Amino acid sequence: MRSVLRKGRDRRPVGPHRSNPTLNIRTAGPSIPTLHPKQGAFFALSLIAICATSSIAHAAKIGDMSETSWTEQALDFLSLEQPVVRTAVLGTLLIGFCCGVLGSFLVVRKLSLLGDTLSHAVLPGVALGFLWNASKDPWAILIGATAAGILGVALVGWIKQTTHLKEDSAMGMVLAGFYGLGICMTTVIQNMAMGNKSGLDKFFFGQAAALSTGDIKLLSIISLLTVVLILLFYKEFLAISFDKGFAHAIGMPVQVLHYALMALLTFAIVVSLQAVGVVLVSALLITPAAAAYLLTDRMHWMLCLAAGFGMLAGVLGAFVSYLSNNLPTGPLIVLGATLIFVLALFFGPRHGLLTKILRRRRQRQRIALENTLKAVFYLCENSDFERREFGVSELAVERNSNLPAIEREIRNLVKANMAGWIDDSNVPALSGQARFQLTKEGWYRACEIVRNHRLWELYLTNAASYESDHVHDDAEETEHLIGESIVKRLEARLENPIHDPHGRLIPRRDQIIA
Amino acid sequence: MSAPPITDPHPKSPLPLEVHDLTVAYTKRPVLYGIDLEVPQGSIVGVVGPNGAGKSTLIKAIMGLLPVASGWIEVFGEPFKKAVTRVGYVPQRESVDWDFPVNAMDVVLMGRYGRLGPFKRPSKSDKEIAMACLDKVKMLPYAKRQISNLSGGQQQRVFLARALAQESDLYLMDEPFVGVDAATESAIIEILRELQSQGKTLIVVHHDLTTAPDYFDRILLLNMRVVAYGKTKDVFTFENLQNAYGGRLSILSEVALSRARKKAEGDTPENLLR
Numbered sequence: 001m002r003s004v005l006r007k008g009r010d011r012r013p014v015g016p017h018r019s020n021p022t023l024n025i026r027t028a029g030p031s032i033p034t035l036h037p038k039q040g041a042f043f044a045l046s047l048i049a050i051c052a053t054s055s056i057a058h059a060a061k062i063g064d065m066s067e068t069s070w071t072e073q074a075l076d077f078l079s080l081e082q083p084v085v086r087t088a089v090l091g092t093l094l095i096g097f098c099c100g101v102l103g104s105f106l107v108v109r110k111l112s113l114l115g116d117t118l119s120h121a122v123l124p125g126v127a128l129g130f131l132w133n134a135s136k137d138p139w140a141i142l143i144g145a146t147a148a149g150i151l152g153v154a155l156v157g158w159i160k161q162t163t164h165l166k167e168d169s170a171m172g173m174v175l176a177g178f179y180g181l182g183i184c185m186t187t188v189i190q191n192m193a194m195g196n197k198s199g200l201d202k203f204f205f206g207q208a209a210a211l212s213t214g215d216i217k218l219l220s221i222i223s224l225l226t227v228v229l230i231l232l233f234y235k236e237f238l239a240i241s242f243d244k245g246f247a248h249a250i251g252m253p254v255q256v257l258h259y260a261l262m263a264l265l266t267f268a269i270v271v272s273l274q275a276v277g278v279v280l281v282s283a284l285l286i287t288p289a290a291a292a293y294l295l296t297d298r299m300h301w302m303l304c305l306a307a308g309f310g311m312l313a314g315v316l317g318a319f320v321s322y323l324s325n326n327l328p329t330g331p332l333i334v335l336g337a338t339l340i341f342v343l344a345l346f347f348g349p350r351h352g353l354l355t356k357i358l359r360r361r362r363q364r365q366r367i368a369l370e371n372t373l374k375a376v377f378y379l380c381e382n383s384d385f386e387r388r389e390f391g392v393s394e395l396a397v398e399r400n401s402n403l404p405a406i407e408r409e410i411r412n413l414v415k416a417n418m419a420g421w422i423d424d425s426n427v428p429a430l431s432g433q434a435r436f437q438l439t440k441e442g443w444y445r446a447c448e449i450v451r452n453h454r455l456w457e458l459y460l461t462n463a464a465s466y467e468s469d470h471v472h473d474d475a476e477e478t479e480h481l482i483g484e485s486i487v488k489r490l491e492a493r494l495e496n497p498i499h500d501p502h503g504r505l506i507p508r509r510d511q512i513i514a
Numbered sequence: 515m516s517a518p519p520i521t522d523p524h525p526k527s528p529l530p531l532e533v534h535d536l537t538v539a540y541t542k543r544p545v546l547y548g549i550d551l552e553v554p555q556g557s558i559v560g561v562v563g564p565n566g567a568g569k570s571t572l573i574k575a576i577m578g579l580l581p582v583a584s585g586w587i588e589v590f591g592e593p594f595k596k597a598v599t600r601v602g603y604v605p606q607r608e609s610v611d612w613d614f615p616v617n618a619m620d621v622v623l624m625g626r627y628g629r630l631g632p633f634k635r636p637s638k639s640d641k642e643i644a645m646a647c648l649d650k651v652k653m654l655p656y657a658k659r660q661i662s663n664l665s666g667g668q669q670q671r672v673f674l675a676r677a678l679a680q681e682s683d684l685y686l687m688d689e690p691f692v693g694v695d696a697a698t699e700s701a702i703i704e705i706l707r708e709l710q711s712q713g714k715t716l717i718v719v720h721h722d723l724t725t726a727p728d729y730f731d732r733i734l735l736l737n738m739r740v741v742a743y744g745k746t747k748d749v750f751t752f753e754n755l756q757n758a759y760g761g762r763l764s765i766l767s768e769v770a771l772s773r774a775r776k777k778a779e780g781d782t783p784e785n786l787l788r
Contacts, residue, residue, distance in 0.1 A: 108614055232633055239624050243610045249577045250628030250680070251598035297660035299615045 070323065077322045085322065087216055088208035088275075092314030092333065094219040095275050096284070098226050098268040100292075100310025103285030104303050105261055107293055109241050114153070116282035117171040118262075119269045121152025123182025123278050126203055126270075127189055136200075138214045142270050149266040152178055179278070206277030206330025208318045215274060222267045229264065230303070237261065238299055275314075277330035287337035288313060291344040294351050313337035367480050369416060372409045373446035374453070374479075375399045376419075376438055380512060381505075388512075389422060389437045410436050418442030440513050447507040452479040454500035455490045461501040462494060468501040528591025530555050530684040530715040531576065536585035538568070538575045544583065545571045547739045553732075558706060558716045560730030560746075562723065564759050567737045569719045570606065573686050576717075577603065589684060599628055602682035604673050606689050612662045618672045619657040622648055625679030647678040652701065667698030674702060685709065687718045691725075703729055726750070 080086050106115050125148025129141035152174050159170035186200045202210040211219075230237065239247040240257050248254045265285075272281045288309035292302045317333025324332075346354045375398045379390050396406040413419035419442050422435045438446060456475040460466040466474075482490075491497070500506055533551035537544055546568045553559055561569045574580045576587055578594045589597040602625075625647070626640040636644075648654045651671040656664060661672065670690060677685055691699050706716055706729075720726055726733060726746075733749045735741040741758040742749045 108611075110611065235624075235627050235630070235635065236632070238616070238620075239627055242614050242616060242621070242624070243605065245574070245579060245605050245609055246603055246624065246676075247627075248579055249598075249601065249603040249605075249686075250624075251595065252627070293615065297615050297617065298620070302615050 073323050074319075077319055084209055087211055087213065088318045088322070088329075089315055091211040091216055091219060091275055092208050092318045092329070093311045094216075094223045095268075095272045096288070096310030096312065096314030096333075097307045098219075098223050098310075099272055099281070099284040100288040100306035100308070101226055101230060101303050102261070102265050102268050103289040103310070104292065104299075104306045105237065105241055106265070106285055107289040108299070108302070112282075112286045113168060113171045113175075114156075115265070115269070115285040117152060117156065117175045118149050118266055119273070119278055119281040119285075120175045120179040120182070122146075122149045122266065122270055122273070123179055123203065124148050124185055126273065127182060127185035127200070130186075130189060130200060136212070138212070138218045138271075142218060142267070145270040145273070146263070146266050148178065149269065150262075153262060182278070202277070202328075203273050204277050204279065205328040206273070206275050206280065206333070208275045208321060208329040210274050215271065219271045222264075222271050226264055226268065229260065233257065233260075234300070241299075275318075275329055276333055277328065280330045280334045283334040284310065284313065284337060287334065287341050291337075291341040294341075294344045294348045297350075309337065309340045313340060365412070368409065369412055369418075370445065370449045370480055372399070372406075372413060373418065373438070373442060374449045376442075377446040377450050377507070377512075385512065389435050392434050392436070407434070413438075413442060418445060438512075443512040444509050447509050447511045449479055451507050451509070452482055452487065454504065454506045455487065455494065455497070456482070457502075458494055458497055458500050458506070459490050471501065527555070528588070529553060530590060531717065532588045532591075533576070534586050534588075536572075536575060536587060537583040538571055538580055539583045540571075540580075545738060546575065549585070549740055551734065551740070551743065553715055553717065555715050556710060556713050557732050558710050558718065558730050559732040559734055560726050561717060561719045561734045561736055562721075562726050562758070563736035563741070567758070569736055570688050572736065573688050573717070573719060576686060577601065599680075600683045602677040602680040602685040604677045604685070604687040604690050607666065607670055607673065607693065609688075612664075612669060614661065617658050617660050618648065618653060618664065618668075618675075619644060621661060621672050622675045622679050625676040628680060643681070644675075644679050647675040648672075650678060650705065651675045665695075667694040670694045671698060671701070674705065678705070683714055685714060685716045687716065689719050689721060691720065691722065723755070 076082070077085055080089065103115065106112055122145035125144035125146065126141050127144075128148070129144030130136065132140040132144065155174050156167065156170045159165055159173070160167050186203070190200055236247070236252055236257050239250075239252060240254050244254055247257075269281050269285075272284065276284050289302070289306040291309050292305035295305055296302050313333050313336035316336035316339075317329050317331075320332045320336075321327050321329040344352070346352055349355060372395070375395055376390060379394060379398055380387060392403060392406055392410065395410070396403050399406060399409075410419055410421075414421065414436075417439060419436050419438050422437060453475045456478045457468070457471040460471040460474060461468045497506055505511075529552055531551065531553040533549050536546060536549040536551075538546040549572065561572065563569055571580065575582060576589070576594065587594060590600055594601070619641075622644040623636050623640065626636050626644060630636065630640070645654065645657065648657050651674050653668060653671050653675060656668060661669060664672065670693070674690065677687070690702055694702070706718070709716060718730065720729065727750045730746055732744065733746050734743045735749060735754055735758040737758045737760065742751075742754040
């Protein structure tokens with residue numbers, strides 16, 4: 001079997017393909033929706049980045065293809081000239097949108113398994129819808145599948161109510177039972193001597209090219225319905241998702257809203273089945289929403305992000321499927337979504353793993369810098385606040401560290417505009433003879449850190465009744481963490497103290513340089 | 515029926531809450547039997563009883579969250595559904611997922627949803643009311659915080675602010691003092707007293723026997739049925755508590771001991787704070 005989307009590689013006339021029953025190409029009807037050139041350009045732009053990443057994997061898989069033909073393929077897809085490409089792109093965009101938005105509600109309500117249950121439960125309905133008039137009539141399949149999906153959800157509810165089994169077990173059973181039945185039914189249908197039987201296998205793994213114009217129409221209707229309902233009832237859906245009991249208490253029809261959401265979800269699943277497949281549609285519901293959940297703390301942004309991620313994953317899958325041999329769209333779309341999730345997991349600005357590592361490193365660097373400043377303050381204090389210039393070797397003794405490390409620290413201070421070298425051209429860098437002084441900003445920060453340290457020590461001894469020889473280590477950490485507002489409160493609480501518990505001065509910010 | 519004397523200032527206006535012969539059952543096993551309750555306007559009623567006594571069930575039944583096996587409930591002389599905007603609700607804190615992607619302000623705004631009706635978005639004045647309610651519970655600086663970044667006490671204050679935003683006449687509160695720090699507890703009780711002084715009626719599920727007589731002017735001792743109901747000083751007796759807690763004397767002696775100790779030290783919860 002060849003990828004049904006592929007036609008550009010050898011530009012034979014379309015005719016023979018059409019007559020070949022195993023390929024099942026649903027090519028251009030006159031009513032195929034057309035895209036504005038501007039939109040085409042937008043897709044092209046957003047996909048160029050993706051080309052770069054996918055090309056490596058692609059080259060490894062298809063060795064027989066030359067570089068030029070690959071580029072041609074990509075351009076062929078991006079130009080959106082072929083109706084079949086346009087249908088696939090539009091279809092996967094709409095599917096990604098619907099699944100992203102509706103999946104968000106599943107994720108925040110901790111109902112992810114319900115998406116899986118629904119998508120598997122609809123399969124017998126798909127088979128029945130197919131039997132209706134022995135063709136892939138989108139409406140017949142939608143009706144059959146919706147009925148089966150609702151039956152599945154109702155069964156889960158019934159098992160939960162009548163037995164003491166929990167919801168997850170009920171879902172697991174219904175999912176597998178319906179899926180088993182669905183597989184048997186579709187296999188029987190495929191073995192029957194019906195003319196147009198080849199379409200059903202697409203429901204397992206998905207093939208974007210199997211989308212017909214009728215499917216696109218249905219998809220557009222479902223997408224529009226989703227947008228309108230979510231916009232009109234956003235606050236209701238938000239309230240029942242966050243706090244069902246409260247939503248009920250303020251008079252919202254919780255059950256009606258819940259089933260409206262479930263119905264929308266079933267519709268979205270059914271129209272996605274042909275492009276993504278029964279097995280993986282639940283991933284398209286959950287993965288983009290989960291990635292969005294990592295990136296934002298507000299529900300409406302989560303909906304927007306999830307919709308965007310779903311669309312991106314959809315087009316990505318269709319694109320790679322077009323370029324490759326034999327790869328069904330569903331797994332590729334899901335891989336695209338997973339890639340987005342992985343990126344969000346590592347590079348998310350707030351909760352991303354890499355971001356956290358970087359933030360921790362910056363914090364460590366800041367603490368090191370502040371400790372150096374503090375040591376310089378001590379040197380100055382030891383000279384009764386007489387001296388303003390110091391040598392690298394002095395600081396190394398004060399910090400109990402080696403020369404190269406101290407020099408690195410001072411260089412960091414210079415970079416942060418908190419210190420400057422004196423006569424740095426004459427003295428060899430590592431001799432320890434080089435001298436430096438702090439800038440105004442450097443002294444301010446140094447005084448602040450020492451003030452924080454000594455204020456905290458005083459607070460611990462006076463207000464928290466610590467022994468005065470126990471407070472130093474705690475203050476070593478706290479001095480870097482407290483901000484100006486806490487300092488103000490500490491000063492008020494301690495009545496603007498002048499000396500710490502060891503009798504040393506608590507410096508003002510402009511103690512050294514007024 | 516020997517109803518307690520009613521101290522309603524407007525004798526003709528219907529009671530904020532009247533429950534008559536209410537029975538609630540979970541899968542055929544009754545949890546509440548034959549509950550009779552008349553709550554006069556402007557009172558703070560503490561609902562007290564052992565675990566599994568049906569305290570939360572009573573609150574949920576009043577709001578129609580649970581099917582009623584028999585009996586009836588009237589709120590301001592009407593079924594709950596008709597009086598929905600006159601009832602504010604503070605659910606148990608654990609009843610929601612605090613990782614939900616909303617901030618404190620979003621949650622408090624939900625208190626306005628009941629008055630908005632379908633298709634309408636919160637207006638500017640709704641937002642101002644929500645801000646004022648956040649301010650009242652001293653959570654205004656945290657308005658933009660995602661709710662999982664709040665402490666337990668702060669989360670409870672947000673729930674209280676949401677109920678305040680409902681601007682109701684009767685408040686049902688399910689364990690508002692669970693898992694909160696002393697500062698929050700005294701802040702909440704202060705707000706409850708203020709609501710009472712505005713003529714509002716409060717029904718508060720409470721688990722801490724040591725503070726119950728200080729907080730409430732009426733107490734409903736519940737253990738699947740009404741063990742005792744009335745003015746705190748009449749109800750909060752050793753005998754009634756023993757009846758409600760079914761001979762679990764260990765709890766009683768513990769409470770009696772701690773109350774005796776607190777009296778000796780002159781420690782009210784307010785004193786403990788500072």
